[in-house]
Amino acid sequence: MNRERTYVAGHALHDYNAISKVKMIEDYKYINTLKEFICSKFPYFMGGFDRQYAKFGDDWASAFNKELEVFFGSDEDRIQSAALGYGAFCLDSMKLQVEFNKTLEYRNKTYAEASSEVYQNRDYMFGLYLPGILISHYLWEHHYVQLKFYEKELIPRIAEISNPLIYDVGVGTGFYTKEYLRRLKSSQVTGFDMSPHSLGHTEMMVERWDFSERYQSRLGDILERDQTEVCDVINSIEVLEHLENPVDFLHGLNSMLRTGGLGFISAAINAPNADHIYLYRNADEVAEQIQTADFTILSQTVDQAYEPRKPGDIVPTNAAFVVTK
Amino acid sequence: MSIIEELQPIFRSVFEDTGLIVTREMSANDVENWDSLNHITLIVEIELHTGLTLTTEDLMNLANVGDFIDMLESKGFIPNGAG
Ligand SMILES: C[S@@+](CC[C@H](N)C(=O)[O-])C[C@H]1O[C@@H](n2cnc3c(N)ncnc32)[C@H](O)[C@@H]1O
Numbered sequence: 001m002n003r004e005r006t007y008v009a010g011h012a013l014h015d016y017n018a019i020s021k022v023k024m025i026e027d028y029k030y031i032n033t034l035k036e037f038i039c040s041k042f043p044y045f046m047g048g049f050d051r052q053y054a055k056f057g058d059d060w061a062s063a064f065n066k067e068l069e070v071f072f073g074s075d076e077d078r079i080q081s082a083a084l085g086y087g088a089f090c091l092d093s094m095k096l097q098v099e100f101n102k103t104l105e106y107r108n109k110t111y112a113e114a115s116s117e118v119y120q121n122r123d124y125m126f127g128l129y130l131p132g133i134l135i136s137h138y139l140w141e142h143h144y145v146q147l148k149f150y151e152k153e154l155i156p157r158i159a160e161i162s163n164p165l166i167y168d169v170g171v172g173t174g175f176y177t178k179e180y181l182r183r184l185k186s187s188q189v190t191g192f193d194m195s196p197h198s199l200g201h202t203e204m205m206v207e208r209w210d211f212s213e214r215y216q217s218r219l220g221d222i223l224e225r226d227q228t229e230v231c232d233v234i235n236s237i238e239v240l241e242h243l244e245n246p247v248d249f250l251h252g253l254n255s256m257l258r259t260g261g262l263g264f265i266s267a268a269i270n271a272p273n274a275d276h277i278y279l280y281r282n283a284d285e286v287a288e289q290i291q292t293a294d295f296t297i298l299s300q301t302v303d304q305a306y307e308p309r310k311p312g313d314i315v316p317t318n319a320a321f322v323v324t325k
Numbered sequence: 326m327s328i329i330e331e332l333q334p335i336f337r338s339v340f341e342d343t344g345l346i347v348t349r350e351m352s353a354n355d356v357e358n359w360d361s362l363n364h365i366t367l368i369v370e371i372e373l374h375t376g377l378t379l380t381t382e383d384l385m386n387l388a389n390v391g392d393f394i395d396m397l398e399s400k401g402f403i404p405n406g407a408g
Pocket of ligand 1: 119171193220221223236237
């Protein structure tokens with residue numbers, strides 16, 4: 001197999017003057033356990049690990065390893081079940097992508113259907129959806145690029161706000177809630193979600209990182225909420241495409257943010273999933289809606305999941321925006 | 326004709342290897358181009374060929390070609406010229 005050579009060579013790109021202490025992805029214990037489980041069931045996903053390591057090196061590997069260590073520890077049953085969930089989540093969305101490449105439309109689904117099939121379905125949420133999203137933050141190139149963008153473009157701006165109050169709307173796994181709490185020691189985060197399972201997962205995440213004292217959760221549909229207290233920072237990652245009317249939702253987010261506050265908003269484009277309803281065909285459509293809801297865009301990144309294989313292939317894309325009001 | 330013989334041309338075309346000899350033991354580790362995108366293409370081509378719809382559950386435990394063939398058989402696929 002030439003895979004071993006590939007990632008050593010890839011690593012050398014980042015650290016070519018330190019050949020004697022070259023690390024390999026296998027040196028990261030928790031990544032390695034996850035990789036072994038995933039590859040025993042889904043061997044064709046092996047390249048994903050190696051590509052990410054070749055591209056992003058030890059920064060990526062140590063952050064991912066730490067994430068797995070804190071969230072799963074040495075509980076192999078949980079890692080194994082997350083590995084199965086991630087594999088199924090990817091197969092699900094890749095299969096829908098092939099169909100989407102032909103129809104250029106998402107399968108017709110109402111918000112109520114997505115809610116009952118996905119958000120209110122504990123087995124689906126804990127078995128497949130939440131582990132899938134959590135692991136994708138590291139194994140999907142465009143998701144990891146989004147995290148690096150957040151770190152570079154958003155975090156330094158928030159660091160200037162003292163004791164920031166942050167609302168994470170559509171917390172999902174709690175991945176970004178935890179990132180705020182971890183990076184901004186005086187921050188408080190409130191997580192909003194209509195799924196008790198997403199809130200449960202986020203509570204577990206925050207507890208394992210030992211941040212529970214600075215976190216609160218609120219259950220409910222954000223579109224029906226009367227939020228009076230405004231926050232300093234609003235976060236909504238990959239929620240817009242789940243809604244029938246994202247502009248109403250964006251107006252809601254805007255009303256939850258104080259004037260001069262900051263926001264981090266992203267959306268998936270041309271990316272069919274079991275619960276994606278609103279089809280964005282390009283990043284400009286997302287930007288336009290964000291501006292319609294009275295936000296000003298400060299910075300943005302638009303990233304494809306992978307290079308198209310053939311001309312005309314449509315590739316899932318992520319657009320993320322740092323905004324202010 | 327066995328299922329493997331019948332499906333071999335699909336494997337050869339998806340993985341762009343005209344001399345590929347498909348065996349039950351073969352897995353993604355043994356074929357240069359067998360990555361996740363080609364895996365999905367393979368599945369869609371096999372669905373078209375067999376007329377079966379393969380669900381995520383069907384696809385979850387396929388560590389090698391043998392598992393794939395057993396799954397197709399369990400879903401009632403009979404190769405051309407058999408049965
Ligand atoms: C893809 S997930 C978000 C991923 C999450 N930001 C993360 O990084 O893990 C979408 C989430 O939005 C929630 N959601 C969808 N519509 C909502 C609404 N109207 N109000 C509140 N939450 C909603 C879902 O329950 C789900 O947890």
